[in-house]
Amino acid sequence: MTETTATPETTEPEVLTEIDGNVLVITLNRPKAKNAANAAMAQQMDAILTEFEANDSLYAAVITGAGKTFCSGMDLKGFLKGEKPSIEGKGFLALTQQTISKPVIAAVEGYALAGGFETMLACDMVVAADTAKFGIPEVKRGLAAAAGGLVTLPQRTHRAVAMEMALTGDIYPATFGKENGFVNRIVEDGKALEGALELARTIAANGPLAVKASKRIIVESIDWSTEEKFAKQQEIVDPVFVSADAKEGATAFAEKRAPQWTGK
Incomplete structure (x- = not known):
């Protein structure tokens, strides 16, 4: 910067x-x-x-x-x-x-x-x-x-x-x-x-993809109806759960070390 x-x-x-x-x-x-x-x-x-x-x-x-x-x-x-x-x-x-x-x-x-x-x-x-x-x-x-x-x-x-x-x-x-x-x-x-x-x-220190997705949902969900909120949330979090960072987070926890995030 x-x-x-x-x-x-x-x-x-x-x-x-x-x-x-x-x-x-x-x-x-x-x-x-x-x-x-x-x-x-x-x-x-x-x-x-x-x-x-x-x-x-x-x-x-x-x-x-x-x-x-x-x-x-x-x-x-x-x-x-x-x-x-x-x-x-x-x-x-x-x-x-x-x-x-x-x-x-x-x-x-x-x-x-x-x-x-x-x-x-x-x-x-x-x-x-x-x-x-x-x-x-x-x-x-x-x-x-x-x-x-x-x-x-x-x-x-x-x-x-x-x-x-x-x-x-x-x-x-x-x-x-x-x-x-x-x-x-x-x-x-x-x-x-x-x-x-x-x-x-x-x-x-947390997973950057997870943080961005969480912020996006909190910001955008103010306009979501009760009927659609979980479906709309799922669209945003699905890529997070299959990301390399999600695997790294679980692996780091099992190996008792700090995760090395890649944002992918």
């Missing part, structure tokens, strides 16, 4: 990448602007996520923010200039309208607001520092949380909770997110990335 090129007005890219074993770490990198998303950041995220999907040696990704902030949302200065921090068909930061086939975990320190909160919601799991703050304050600016706050949040929590967050625009603590189902784990301040990497490494 190579880092993207910086724009002329910056000294380094708006998004940084690092590989930790089979895990890709993606860092939103505009700390002086509290990682507010601009067009350049969205374009770089698009390239990074496309490469992540295509790289068979990467099993999971963690998205975090530089400078003790996850993402404060859209860069309003850029918005006033006509910039959009989104990619057509893929959404805010090239993530909120698409489903990545591999697990993506958000590591949240500080604020995840507006588009930043919606980017977090687009991730499969969330590890948050106990000092993290969440909110979709768009209504306070005469805008609407159209990058997932209004359509994704109700699927991740109770309707009444989503309604309150969207209509008040208030800011909420990490404990609120854990209590209402959109935060998986809360860790000490400064430990969100460490906690997310621990979770990502645990996932990446």
Whole structure:
């Protein structure tokens, strides 16, 4: 995974990448602007996520923010200039309208607001520092949380909770997110990335075909009827059960060793 090129007005890219074993770490990198998303950041995220999907040696990704902030949302200065921090068909930061086939975990320190909160919601799991703050304050600016706050949040929590967050625009603590189902784990301040990497490494140690199939079923089955859900599930899991990885998993268990996955 190579880092993207910086724009002329910056000294380094708006998004940084690092590989930790089979895990890709993606860092939103505009700390002086509290990682507010601009067009350049969205374009770089698009390239990074496309490469992540295509790289068979990467099993999971963690998205975090530089400078003790996850993402404060859209860069309003850029918005006033006509910039959009989104990619057509893929959404805010090239993530909120698409489903990545591999697990993506958000590591949240500080604020995840507006588009930043919606980017977090687009991730499969969330590890948050106990000092993290969440909110979709768009209504306070005469805008609407159209990058997932209004359509994704109700699927991740109770309707009444989503309604309150969207209509008040208030800011909420990490404990609120854990209590209402959109935060998986809360860790000490400064430990969100460490906690997310621990979770990502645990996932990446499992069979990649099985992980991808499991995620796909959980994502897609929300639209399946009771009558069709097991048949549709079977179509997705059948190739997993006859894969080389399935045989390797059983063999490794019998031989009391760690499996060597090939993704085949």
